[in-house]
Amino acid sequence: MAFITMLPVVFLFTAFVWYSWYAHRAQVAEELSERGRILARALAETSEYNVISGNLTDLRLTINGLVQSDRSIFRVDVVDAAGKRALRVTSETAQDAEPHYYEAPIRKQVVWINLFTDNGTPHVSASSDARPPTLTTEIVGAVQVRMSPSNMLDKQARRFRIELAMAALALVASGVLAWVLARSLTMPLKEAIGALRAIRGGQYRVELPVTTGGEVGELQASIGEMSVALDQSTQDLENKVAARTRDLVESRNEALRADADKRKLIQKVNSIIEDERKSIAVEIHDELNASLIAVRLEAQSIGMLANKAQPGAEVEEIRNKAHAITKLALDLYANGRRLVRRLRPEVLDMLGLHGAVEEMLRHYESAACRFSFHSDGDFSKLGNELAISAYRIVQEALSNIMKHAGATAAEVTLVLDAAGGLLRIEIEDNGQGFDPASSSEGIGIIGMRERVYALRGTIAVRSAPGRGTTLAIALPLDGLPPSGASAVS
Numbered sequence: 001m002a003f004i005t006m007l008p009v010v011f012l013f014t015a016f017v018w019y020s021w022y023a024h025r026a027q028v029a030e031e032l033s034e035r036g037r038i039l040a041r042a043l044a045e046t047s048e049y050n051v052i053s054g055n056l057t058d059l060r061l062t063i064n065g066l067v068q069s070d071r072s073i074f075r076v077d078v079v080d081a082a083g084k085r086a087l088r089v090t091s092e093t094a095q096d097a098e099p100h101y102y103e104a105p106i107r108k109q110v111v112w113i114n115l116f117t118d119n120g121t122p123h124v125s126a127s128s129d130a131r132p133p134t135l136t137t138e139i140v141g142a143v144q145v146r147m148s149p150s151n152m153l154d155k156q157a158r159r160f161r162i163e164l165a166m167a168a169l170a171l172v173a174s175g176v177l178a179w180v181l182a183r184s185l186t187m188p189l190k191e192a193i194g195a196l197r198a199i200r201g202g203q204y205r206v207e208l209p210v211t212t213g214g215e216v217g218e219l220q221a222s223i224g225e226m227s228v229a230l231d232q233s234t235q236d237l238e239n240k241v242a243a244r245t246r247d248l249v250e251s252r253n254e255a256l257r258a259d260a261d262k263r264k265l266i267q268k269v270n271s272i273i274e275d276e277r278k279s280i281a282v283e284i285h286d287e288l289n290a291s292l293i294a295v296r297l298e299a300q301s302i303g304m305l306a307n308k309a310q311p312g313a314e315v316e317e318i319r320n321k322a323h324a325i326t327k328l329a330l331d332l333y334a335n336g337r338r339l340v341r342r343l344r345p346e347v348l349d350m351l352g353l354h355g356a357v358e359e360m361l362r363h364y365e366s367a368a369c370r371f372s373f374h375s376d377g378d379f380s381k382l383g384n385e386l387a388i389s390a391y392r393i394v395q396e397a398l399s400n401i402m403k404h405a406g407a408t409a410a411e412v413t414l415v416l417d418a419a420g421g422l423l424r425i426e427i428e429d430n431g432q433g434f435d436p437a438s439s440s441e442g443i444g445i446i447g448m449r450e451r452v453y454a455l456r457g458t459i460a461v462r463s464a465p466g467r468g469t470t471l472a473i474a475l476p477l478d479g480l481p482p483s484g485a486s487a488v489s
Contacts, residue, residue: 008313009174013167020163024156032147035072036102043143044104047078051106051141056087063089074098074148078106080141094148106141178313185314188216189321195223196295196328205231215302219325222298299325353387354379357394357414364398370409371398377416382423383477389455390414390423390475393448397427397471400444405431405469418477425473433463448473 043063050059059078067073067089074097078087188211195208206227210220303322351359354375361371379387394412401410407429415424445461448471452459455475463469 009171009178013171016167017164020167021160024160025153028149028152028156031152032072032098032149033102036145036147037104039066039070039073039076040102040104040143040145043076043078043145044106047106047143048108048140051078051080051086052108060087060089063087067091068093071151072147072149073145075146077101077144077146078141079144081139083142086141091148095150097146097148101144101146103142103144105139106143108138108140181314182317184212185216185318186321188212188220189318189325192216192219192223193321193324193328195227196325196332199223199227199230200328200332215298215305219295219298219302222295226295293329295325295329299323299329352379353382353390354414356387356391357412360391360395360398361412364402369402369407372409372411373413374411375414377414377418379414379416382416386423386455386475386477389451390425393425393451393473394427396444396448401427401429401431401469405429405433407431407468421477423475423477425471425475427471428468430468433465433467433469435465436461436463 043066046062047059050056056078063076063078067076068091071091071093073091074094075088075090077085079085191208191211195206198206206224208220208224208227210217210224212220299322303319303326307319357375358373361373365371382390398410398412401407410427410429410431413424413426413428415426417424449459452473452475457473457475460472461469462472
């Protein structure tokens with residue numbers, strides 16, 4: 001950031017140095033031009049008598065004294081009316097000369113004076129209302145002055161070196177100031193971004209002291225508060241999950257004593273798991289995502305304040321850091337949303353079983369495997385618990401196809417047989433298949449079987465090596481245990 005900050009300063013320094021050098025040279029050229037014209041005109045006005053009378057010795061002495069006293073004069077030439085050189089005086093100290101010279105004409109001036117008044121008497125004194133004398137001129141020669149810029153350039157070079165030294169000192173001071181300011185702005189932002197990355201990596205409890213004021217300080221305080229809230233929420237969720245897990249393990253061990261009680265217990269466990277998933281999803285949505293939204297709004301507020309500030313490298317850096325914090329918060333928010341969707345299929349509540357399965361197929365479909373879906377019946381009146389169980393069964397079946405079957409096509413069929421009181425699910429793929437008699441069932445099939453048995457349904461797995469697999473499930477619409485049925489706790 002300090003480097004970016006110094007770029008405009010260096011540019012201004014370079015522009016100033018170039019302009020200063022250009023201005024000094026322009027000043028020399030302008031001063032030489034003005035002095036050359038004045039000298040030529042002054043010499044021309046004082047050389048009339050000498051040129052007309054041919055007495056050039058006095059004129060040479062005068063010009064020579066002028067050249068010796070002024071080191072910016074390189075040479076003075078006096079020419080007659082025919083352009084022939086009559087006199088030349090060259091400076092002994094001047095080093096170089098300009099390619100052009102300054103010329104002024106020498107005019108012979110004749111003044112006609114009337115010595116008599118209108119009545120023929122001589123003038124005694126001039127009256128205030130007398131007519132001005134008439135003046136006639138004739139060019140009898142010219143004065144040519146050639147200037148030498150070396151002396152004046154040396155003076156301007158000394159001034160330029162002083163200005164350059166002062167500008168260099170100002171540049172160094174600006175660099176130090178830019179480094180200090182950049183460090184005071186970027187360090188808190190780097191610490192804030194590091195804390196957010198640690199939170200995104202799962203380390204919810206981070207230490208982020210408030211080291212500055214203003215919006216950056218408020219952002220640090222908000223991240224610290226969010227870290228404490230996230231850590232507390234995580235601990236609470238972990239404690240709740242651990243407690244529920246212990247309850248479920250104890251309940252499952254007790255359920256092994258009887259098959260009938262086992263089915264009821266499995267159904268209760270599934271219901272508890274879904275409730276707990278829903279509870280966890282709600283807590284993540286209400287606490288974690290709300291905190292991330294607050295962080296994003298704070299970062300966007302900093303970005304808007306930066307947009308209102310005067311343009312500059314520091315402001316641009318603040319805007320970039322605020323954008324990075326916003327992106328991190330959005331990524332964390334997206335991760336939270338994906339976790340909520342995994343814990344609780346919102347699409348099931350919004351679209352029902354039919355729409356939820358369609359959405360699931362679009363999620364699982366890839367270039368390697370194509371899915372087709374067929375359905376029949378009215379699923380709008382399907383019970384919530386039965387719909388969730390059917391959704392989980394289809395989800396586990398599709399997951400097995402993607403992980404183990406190596407299929408290129410699969411078909412899912414849902415049929416709601418209201419007359420027969422059954423919900424029929426059939427999932428067929430063209431994968432590598434297996435031998436059900438010799439192969440042990442995986443965790444996925446065991447989980448599906450337990451869900452089906454808990455609903456008093458049936459499940460059939462038909463497969464053969466190289467011939468794919470077909471999974472046929474029938475769930476009774478009234479297969480849920482009565483609400484008052486007892487279960488082993």
